[in-house]
Amino acid sequence: MTTPASPSLLVVDDEHGVREMLTMALEFVGFEVKSAATGRQALERVIRYVPDLVLLDINLPDLDGYEVCRLMRERGMAMPVLFLSARSELDDRVRGLDLGGDDFVTKPFELKEVAARVRALLRRYGAGGRPGAGSQLTVGDLRLDPDNHQVLAAGVPVQLTTTEFALLRYMMENPGRVLTRAQIQEQVWNHRAGGSGLVDTYIYYLRCKLGHRQPSPIRTVRGVGYLLCAD
Structure with a gap:
Protein backbone atom coordinates (compact mmCIF):
# COMPACT_ATOMS: atom_id res chain seq x y z
CA MET A 1 0.00 0.00 0.00
CA ARG A 130 -5.89 25.02 -5.95
CA PRO A 131 -9.27 25.66 -4.35
CA GLY A 132 -11.07 22.47 -3.41
CA ALA A 133 -13.25 20.98 -6.08
CA GLY A 134 -16.93 21.74 -5.94
CA SER A 135 -20.03 22.48 -7.96
CA GLN A 136 -20.64 25.89 -9.47
CA LEU A 137 -22.57 28.27 -7.25
CA THR A 138 -25.29 30.57 -8.56
CA VAL A 139 -27.02 33.31 -6.58
CA GLY A 140 -29.09 35.77 -8.60
CA ASP A 141 -26.92 36.91 -11.50
CA LEU A 142 -23.71 35.86 -9.73
CA ARG A 143 -22.00 32.63 -10.79
CA LEU A 144 -18.88 31.22 -9.13
CA ASP A 145 -16.82 28.29 -10.42
CA PRO A 146 -14.58 26.95 -7.59
CA ASP A 147 -12.60 24.62 -9.86
CA ASN A 148 -11.51 27.30 -12.31
CA HIS A 149 -11.49 30.24 -9.86
CA GLN A 150 -13.91 32.20 -12.06
CA VAL A 151 -16.71 34.61 -11.17
CA LEU A 152 -19.35 36.09 -13.47
CA ALA A 153 -21.63 38.99 -12.51
CA ALA A 154 -24.51 39.34 -14.97
CA GLY A 155 -22.38 37.38 -17.44
CA VAL A 156 -19.36 39.65 -17.08
CA PRO A 157 -16.09 38.12 -15.75
CA VAL A 158 -14.93 39.58 -12.43
CA GLN A 159 -11.27 39.43 -11.40
CA LEU A 160 -10.95 38.68 -7.68
CA THR A 161 -7.98 38.13 -5.41
CA THR A 162 -7.71 34.81 -3.57
CA THR A 163 -9.18 36.35 -0.41
CA GLU A 164 -12.02 38.12 -2.22
CA PHE A 165 -12.87 34.86 -3.96
CA ALA A 166 -12.95 32.97 -0.64
CA LEU A 167 -15.18 35.66 0.88
CA LEU A 168 -17.64 35.62 -2.03
CA ARG A 169 -17.68 31.83 -2.07
CA TYR A 170 -18.56 31.69 1.63
CA MET A 171 -21.38 34.18 1.14
CA MET A 172 -22.70 32.33 -1.93
CA GLU A 173 -22.70 29.10 0.05
CA ASN A 174 -24.99 30.86 2.55
CA PRO A 175 -27.40 33.01 0.46
CA GLY A 176 -30.02 34.91 2.43
CA ARG A 177 -28.31 34.08 5.73
CA VAL A 178 -26.99 36.83 7.98
CA LEU A 179 -23.28 36.19 8.58
CA THR A 180 -21.63 37.93 11.50
CA ARG A 181 -18.24 39.57 11.09
CA ALA A 182 -16.77 36.99 13.48
CA GLN A 183 -18.17 34.12 11.39
CA ILE A 184 -16.78 35.62 8.19
CA GLN A 185 -13.34 36.22 9.67
CA GLU A 186 -13.20 32.73 11.16
CA GLN A 187 -14.18 31.12 7.84
CA VAL A 188 -12.17 33.27 5.42
CA TRP A 189 -9.12 34.07 7.54
CA ASN A 190 -9.29 31.11 9.98
CA HIS A 191 -9.03 33.40 13.01
CA ARG A 192 -10.67 36.39 14.65
CA ALA A 193 -7.60 38.58 15.18
CA GLY A 194 -7.45 41.96 13.46
CA GLY A 195 -10.90 43.28 14.30
CA SER A 196 -13.98 43.73 12.19
CA GLY A 197 -12.25 46.37 10.06
CA LEU A 198 -10.61 43.66 7.96
CA VAL A 199 -14.00 42.16 7.05
CA ASP A 200 -15.53 45.59 6.35
CA THR A 201 -12.60 46.49 4.07
CA TYR A 202 -12.97 43.33 1.98
CA ILE A 203 -16.75 43.67 1.78
CA TYR A 204 -16.13 47.14 0.32
CA TYR A 205 -13.62 45.74 -2.20
CA LEU A 206 -16.07 43.00 -3.19
CA ARG A 207 -18.98 45.41 -3.67
CA CYS A 208 -16.84 47.62 -5.90
CA LYS A 209 -15.73 44.71 -8.09
CA LEU A 210 -19.25 43.30 -8.42
CA GLY A 211 -20.40 46.63 -9.83
CA HIS A 212 -22.43 49.54 -8.59
CA ARG A 213 -25.87 47.98 -8.95
CA GLN A 214 -28.46 49.38 -6.58
CA PRO A 215 -29.24 47.89 -4.25
CA SER A 216 -26.03 45.92 -3.86
CA PRO A 217 -26.51 42.13 -3.61
CA ILE A 218 -24.39 42.31 -0.43
CA ARG A 219 -26.51 43.93 2.26
CA THR A 220 -25.35 45.32 5.60
CA VAL A 221 -27.27 44.17 8.67
CA ARG A 222 -26.51 46.99 11.08
CA GLY A 223 -24.75 45.89 14.23
CA VAL A 224 -24.59 42.26 13.11
CA GLY A 225 -22.85 41.61 9.78
CA TYR A 226 -23.71 40.99 6.14
CA LEU A 227 -25.91 38.85 3.91
CA LEU A 228 -25.95 38.03 0.22
CA CYS A 229 -29.41 38.47 -1.22
CA ALA A 230 -30.72 35.54 -3.21
CA ASP A 231 -33.17 37.63 -5.29
Missing part, protein backbone atom coordinates in the same frame (compact mmCIF):
# COMPACT_ATOMS: atom_id res chain seq x y z
CA THR A 2 1.38 3.40 -1.00
CA THR A 3 1.62 6.03 1.73
CA PRO A 4 0.44 9.51 0.63
CA ALA A 5 3.23 12.07 0.46
CA SER A 6 3.36 14.59 3.28
CA PRO A 7 2.48 18.20 2.36
CA SER A 8 5.60 20.20 1.51
CA LEU A 9 6.31 23.64 2.97
CA LEU A 10 8.83 26.40 2.33
CA VAL A 11 9.83 28.49 5.37
CA VAL A 12 11.27 31.89 4.45
CA ASP A 13 12.87 33.97 7.23
CA ASP A 14 16.18 35.82 7.47
CA GLU A 15 16.64 34.84 11.13
CA HIS A 16 18.43 31.50 11.36
CA GLY A 17 16.89 30.70 14.73
CA VAL A 18 13.34 31.27 13.50
CA ARG A 19 13.93 29.13 10.39
CA GLU A 20 15.34 26.29 12.46
CA MET A 21 12.57 26.46 15.07
CA LEU A 22 9.79 26.46 12.46
CA THR A 23 11.45 23.74 10.39
CA MET A 24 11.86 21.41 13.36
CA ALA A 25 8.36 22.05 14.70
CA LEU A 26 6.64 21.55 11.33
CA GLU A 27 8.66 18.44 10.49
CA PHE A 28 7.74 17.04 13.91
CA VAL A 29 4.01 17.27 13.07
CA GLY A 30 4.47 15.57 9.70
CA PHE A 31 5.33 18.16 7.04
CA GLU A 32 8.24 18.12 4.61
CA VAL A 33 10.06 21.42 5.03
CA LYS A 34 12.59 23.40 2.96
CA SER A 35 13.83 26.83 3.97
CA ALA A 36 15.18 30.06 2.48
CA ALA A 37 16.83 33.13 4.03
CA THR A 38 16.21 35.80 1.37
CA GLY A 39 13.49 36.83 -1.04
CA ARG A 40 15.43 35.84 -4.14
CA GLN A 41 16.32 32.49 -2.61
CA ALA A 42 12.63 32.00 -1.81
CA LEU A 43 11.59 32.58 -5.43
CA GLU A 44 14.27 30.18 -6.68
CA ARG A 45 13.17 27.45 -4.25
CA VAL A 46 9.47 27.91 -4.99
CA ILE A 47 10.28 27.23 -8.65
CA ARG A 48 12.59 24.29 -7.83
CA TYR A 49 10.52 22.52 -5.18
CA VAL A 50 6.93 23.75 -5.87
CA PRO A 51 5.85 23.54 -2.20
CA ASP A 52 2.22 23.15 -1.22
CA LEU A 53 2.44 26.26 1.00
CA VAL A 54 4.91 29.07 1.74
CA LEU A 55 5.47 30.61 5.18
CA LEU A 56 6.86 34.02 4.27
CA ASP A 57 8.47 36.61 6.56
CA ILE A 58 7.93 40.21 5.49
CA ASN A 59 11.25 41.71 6.64
CA LEU A 60 13.82 40.12 4.33
CA PRO A 61 17.25 41.56 3.42
CA ASP A 62 16.73 41.88 -0.35
CA LEU A 63 13.15 41.60 -1.64
CA ASP A 64 10.65 41.99 1.18
CA GLY A 65 7.87 39.43 1.66
CA TYR A 66 5.29 41.64 -0.01
CA GLU A 67 7.38 41.80 -3.20
CA VAL A 68 8.08 38.07 -3.10
CA CYS A 69 4.36 37.34 -2.87
CA ARG A 70 3.56 39.78 -5.68
CA LEU A 71 6.14 38.17 -7.95
CA MET A 72 4.89 34.69 -7.11
CA ARG A 73 1.34 35.59 -8.12
CA GLU A 74 2.55 37.46 -11.20
CA ARG A 75 4.37 34.30 -12.31
CA GLY A 76 1.34 32.09 -11.76
CA MET A 77 2.49 30.45 -8.51
CA ALA A 78 -0.83 29.75 -6.80
CA MET A 79 0.16 27.92 -3.58
CA PRO A 80 -1.11 29.52 -0.34
CA VAL A 81 1.10 32.10 1.38
CA LEU A 82 1.08 32.52 5.16
CA PHE A 83 2.78 35.79 6.11
CA LEU A 84 4.95 35.94 9.24
CA SER A 85 5.60 39.41 10.61
CA ALA A 86 6.28 41.51 13.69
CA ARG A 87 3.91 44.06 12.16
CA SER A 88 0.41 43.88 13.56
CA GLU A 89 -1.35 46.91 12.05
CA LEU A 90 -4.51 46.34 10.01
CA ASP A 91 -2.98 48.14 7.01
CA ASP A 92 -0.09 45.65 6.96
CA ARG A 93 -2.51 42.72 6.97
CA VAL A 94 -4.65 44.24 4.24
CA ARG A 95 -1.61 44.97 2.06
CA GLY A 96 -0.40 41.40 2.37
CA LEU A 97 -3.81 39.96 1.55
CA ASP A 98 -4.26 42.36 -1.36
CA LEU A 99 -1.01 41.12 -2.89
CA GLY A 100 -2.28 37.54 -2.86
CA GLY A 101 -1.42 36.34 0.65
CA ASP A 102 -3.87 34.01 2.35
CA ASP A 103 -3.27 34.46 6.08
CA PHE A 104 -1.14 36.46 8.51
CA VAL A 105 0.56 35.45 11.78
CA THR A 106 2.07 38.10 14.03
CA LYS A 107 5.40 37.52 15.79
CA PRO A 108 5.96 36.33 18.46
CA PHE A 109 3.73 33.37 17.61
CA GLU A 110 2.88 30.02 19.12
CA LEU A 111 4.12 27.07 17.06
CA LYS A 112 0.84 25.23 17.59
CA GLU A 113 -1.04 28.17 16.07
CA VAL A 114 1.25 28.29 13.03
CA ALA A 115 0.78 24.55 12.44
CA ALA A 116 -3.00 24.94 12.80
CA ARG A 117 -3.06 27.82 10.29
CA VAL A 118 -1.00 25.75 7.85
CA ARG A 119 -3.37 22.79 8.14
CA ALA A 120 -6.40 25.07 7.68
CA LEU A 121 -4.98 26.63 4.51
CA LEU A 122 -4.10 23.23 3.07
CA ARG A 123 -7.63 22.00 3.78
CA ARG A 124 -9.06 25.07 2.08
CA TYR A 125 -6.89 25.07 -1.03
CA GLY A 126 -5.48 21.55 -1.27
CA ALA A 127 -2.10 20.57 -2.67
CA GLY A 128 -0.64 23.07 -5.12
CA GLY A 129 -2.86 25.89 -3.85
